Amino acid sequence: MFKFNFNTEEVSKDISVPTEEKWVNSKQISPNSLLINQFLNHKHIEFITIEFKDVSIRYIKPKTMLEVLKDANLKSEILQADTNHSDLITGVYEGGLKVWECTYDLAHFICDNQMDFKEKKVLDLGCGMGIIGILTLLHGASVDFQDYNSDVINYITTLNMYLNTELSKEMREKCRFFSGDWSYFCENLSNDPNNVKYDCIFTSETIYNTDNYVKLINVFNRCLKNDGVIYLAAKSYYFGVGGGLQQFEDVLINDGNWEIKTVFKLTEGVTRSILQINRRCLQNK
Numbered sequence: 001m002f003k004f005n006f007n008t009e010e011v012s013k014d015i016s017v018p019t020e021e022k023w024v025n026s027k028q029i030s031p032n033s034l035l036i037n038q039f040l041n042h043k044h045i046e047f048i049t050i051e052f053k054d055v056s057i058r059y060i061k062p063k064t065m066l067e068v069l070k071d072a073n074l075k076s077e078i079l080q081a082d083t084n085h086s087d088l089i090t091g092v093y094e095g096g097l098k099v100w101e102c103t104y105d106l107a108h109f110i111c112d113n114q115m116d117f118k119e120k121k122v123l124d125l126g127c128g129m130g131i132i133g134i135l136t137l138l139h140g141a142s143v144d145f146q147d148y149n150s151d152v153i154n155y156i157t158t159l160n161m162y163l164n165t166e167l168s169k170e171m172r173e174k175c176r177f178f179s180g181d182w183s184y185f186c187e188n189l190s191n192d193p194n195n196v197k198y199d200c201i202f203t204s205e206t207i208y209n210t211d212n213y214v215k216l217i218n219v220f221n222r223c224l225k226n227d228g229v230i231y232l233a234a235k236s237y238y239f240g241v242g243g244g245l246q247q248f249e250d251v252l253i254n255d256g257n258w259e260i261k262t263v264f265k266l267t268e269g270v271t272r273s274i275l276q277i278n279r280r281c282l283q284n285k
């Protein structure tokens with residue numbers, strides 16, 4: 001059985017890999033404020049606060065969210081994964097009901113470097129709980145949140161965004177939400193009359209599956225501004241699933257468009273790093 005190295009309050013579970021994979025199309029999702037308020041006021045819901053240098057972020061406690069979903073009689077792939085004792089079910093549920101370890105690295109990196117996002121357009125790619133997107137929102141950004149699962153966006157990411165922007169309609173209006181596979185995400189964006197490109201793309205713990213590398217790099221190629229920057233946080237190796245930083249860097253180098261710099265590294269246990277990725281200048285190609 002596959003296992004992720006994961007040691008926060010949520011216990012690591014097995015990863016199921018079905019033989020047939022179906023990748024879901026991309027769509028933009030509008031937050032359902034009625035549903036969000038119902039969930040936020042649910043008797044079972046509890047929250048966790050993470051303190052950073054200059055800001056704290058609240059998010060829903062995963063176990064209590066499962067209770068809320070069960071109580072509401074919702075049929076969701078999030079519950080399916082929980083019943084299967086799975087962290088991930090490839091192409092069905094991609095792990096959004098958790099804050100994964102590298103998110104903490106990335107969030108501390110953002111705060112320690114006092115990154116300013118005023119007037120910046122940020123993409124939290126593979127956002128799950130949306131901690132990084134929320135952090136940049138609180139530091140001035142306009143944020144697009146993207147997750148594979150529409151249920152994660154509908155029940156979790158939007159809810160966390162509401163929780164952290166309680167009285168600010170203006171902040172909420174700076175957020176957009178997308179679900180679906182990365183291979184369709186850019187097409188979805190190119191239908192946008194504003195044809196958005198990002199100043200900054202953050203992506204944490206999204207390179208465990210080597211099958212997705214080309215899709216992910218296509219998003220970088222198509223959605224990043226020429227002078228934009230990507231911060232990718234990941235483990236050196238994902239046990240059982242085969243992906244890892246070295247494999248991803250090899251594919252990125254092979255793509256030929258990128259300059260890569262390691263800006264953070266933690267070597268206790270499974271090594272975790274943050275890569276800063278910029279477009280290569282034409283003269284360097």
Ligand SMILES: C[S@@+](CC[C@H](N)C(=O)[O-])C[C@H]1O[C@@H](n2cnc3c(N)ncnc32)[C@H](O)[C@@H]1O
Pocket residue numbers: 094095096098099100101102103125126127128129146147148149180181182183203204205206212215
């Ligand atoms: C392990 S979770 C990490 C969540 C979050 N970034 C964190 O660090 O806590 C991986 C995330 O990548 C997204 N993801 C994985 N494969 C994807 C794909 N093929 N298309 C779109 N999103 C994908 C999932 O939706 C999921 O939220």
